[in-house]
Amino acid sequence: xxxxxxxxxGMFYFDYYFLWKNFFNNLGVDVITSPKTNKDILNKGVExxxxxxxxxxxxxxGHVDYLKDKVxxxxxxxxxxxxxxxYCCPKHIGLPDMIKNNIRNLPPLIDTEINxxxxxxxxxxxxxxxxxxxxxxxxTIAEAFQKAYRQYQxxxxxxxxxxxPIDINTKYKELSYITNVKKENYGRRIMxxxxxxxxxxxxxxxxxxxxxxxxxxxxxTAEMVKENRSREYAARLPKRMFWTHGQRIVGSAFALIEEKxxxxxxxxxxxxxxxxxxxxxxxxRKAKENRxxxxxxxxxxxxxxxxxxxxxxxxxxxxxxxxxxxxxLSTHG
Ligand code: SF4
Numbered sequence: 652x653x654x655x656x657x658x659x660x661g662m663f664y665f666d667y668y669f670l671w672k673n674f675f676n677n678l679g680v681d682v683i684t685s686p687k688t689n690k691d692i693l694n695k696g697v698e699x700x701x702x703x704x705x706x707x708x709x710x711x712x713g714h715v716d717y718l719k720d721k722v723x724x725x726x727x728x729x730x731x732x733x734x735x736x737x738y739c740c741p742k743h744i745g746l747p748d749m750i751k752n753n754i755r756n757l758p759p760l761i762d763t764e765i766n767x768x769x770x771x772x773x774x775x776x777x778x779x780x781x782x783x784x785x786x787x788x789x790x791t792i793a794e795a796f797q798k799a800y801r802q803y804q805x806x807x808x809x810x811x812x813x814x815x816p817i818d819i820n821t822k823y824k825e826l827s828y829i830t831n832v833k834k835e836n837y838g839r840r841i842m843x844x845x846x847x848x849x850x851x852x853x854x855x856x857x858x859x860x861x862x863x864x865x866x867x868x869x870x871x872t873a874e875m876v877k878e879n880r881s882r883e884y885a886a887r888l889p890k891r892m893f894w895t896h897g898q899r900i901v902g903s904a905f906a907l908i909e910e911k912x913x914x915x916x917x918x919x920x921x922x923x924x925x926x927x928x929x930x931x932x933x934x935x936r937k938a939k940e941n942r943x944x945x946x947x948x949x950x951x952x953x954x955x956x957x958x959x960x961x962x963x964x965x966x967x968x969x970x971x972x973x974x975x976x977x978x979x980l981s982t983h984g
Contacts, residue, residue: 653681654785656761657722659714660685662707662746663730665816665847666874670803671726674778677795678785683722685714688854692717697952699753705921706855706951707848708742708749715750719757724784726761728777732768737895740926810874815860816851839974840869842907844900844934845919845927847874849950856919856948857956859963863917866967871913876903884909888933897930904934908941915944915970917963922951944970 656675658664664684672682685692688710696713718725727750730743742749747762763780767773775793782792810816841863843850850856850872860870873881881902885892892898907913916938920927931947938945946966948959 653679654724655681655683655722657683657685657715657718657725657758659711659718659725659727660687661711661714661852662743662848663728665851667803669806670799673799673802674781674796675726675785677798678782678792680785683718685717688714688852693854693952700749701753703923704749705742705924707846707852707921708746709952710852710855711746711848712750712753715757716754719754722758724759724761725757726781728781729762729764731764731766732895733765734767734895735771736768737893737898738768739895811877815870815872816847816874837864837867837869839867840871840913841970842871842904842913842916843919844873844904844916844930846896846900846921846924849919849921855950857954857959859917859919859948859959862960862963863967868914868967868970871907873900873903876906880906894926897926900930901933905937908934908937908943911941911943913943914974915946915966917966918945918947920947920949922949944973 658668658671668684675682692713693710694713695716696709696711699712699716700709715725715727727747729747730739732738738744747760751757751760751762761781761784763777765774765777778796779789779792782795786792786795806816843860843863848855850859853860863870878899881899883902884905885898885902887905888901892901904916908916916934918927918931918934920931935945935947944966946962948962
């Protein structure tokens with residue numbers, strides 16, 4: 652029987668699932684994921700986690716709890732830095748410790764630190780540390796990662812070819828199956844911004860992307876803007892941003908605002924997220940200067956779908972009045 656590694660379907664799942672899944676598979680290890688977020692997973696996460704944590708962290712606890720009796724290891728890397736001279740949110744860094752503290756009877760965690768703050772080359776030692784759980788030979792581990800990384804590059808190419816990342820994750824089992832993937836076709840776009848785990852977890856945001864598609868708007872997200880482009884725009888900020896995810900979100904928003912290729916922006920934020928509060932302020936101001944409508948959806952475990960629907964419908968109605976009547980309704984108060 653082969654070894655099973657669990658990857659919880661939360662937090663970095665939405666960014667790096669393909670990379671790590673393929674790496675483990677290339678080492679001959681099976682990967683098990685938790686199901687899509689549902690009421691039970693949310694409730695369990697809320698029960699296990701401290702009240703002060705943000706919603707995605709609570710939900711992540713629910714995913715880990717689901718997996719704990721079904722796998723030999725759970726993969727929860729300590730994500731300190733994923734880019735030179737930059738950091739992740741402190742809650743990402745503390746995640747493995749938080750999980751160990753809050754959930755009993757866990758299988759062994761693979762909680763290797765990923766820290767590229769000094770050099771991207773540091774990924775090598777993290778990869779060997781992870782791979783050594785399953786293979787002794789360093790060359791085998793290196794080859795498994797190189798192959799996974801090439802597969803991951805194909806995935807990144809897909810996302811920057813106007814395909815919403817989660818569509819690749821959910822609809823297509825293997826990248827090689829992708830042929831006629833649905834591209835934009837409504838001729839008008841809304842940018843949905845926020846952390847990947849807030850905008851691609853359909854349970855957290857109550858299927859926001861489908862709601863916008865049903866009203867005949869295409870959706871574009873930060874991951875669909877090429878990284879070098881979003882970095883170029885983020886570099887124009889008067890002060891350098893040290894959070895990698897913040898750079899991506901703010902830079903991609905500035906790029907599309909300036910090229911005026913979007914009808915509006917919906918920002919999806921977790922209640923109490925300090926990083927989001929900085930980003931929201933910067934993006935809302937930029938949108939206002941360029942007369943791009945902006946709305947904010949703040950989520951916690953009490954958020955009801957009726958409230959989200961009302962906000963989204965009102966926002967879309969306003970965009971349609973604007974387009975139809977060619978008037979410049981202010982959406983910023
Ligand atoms: S960036 Fe915000 S939403 Fe994400 S883990 Fe940190 S506090 Fe939570």
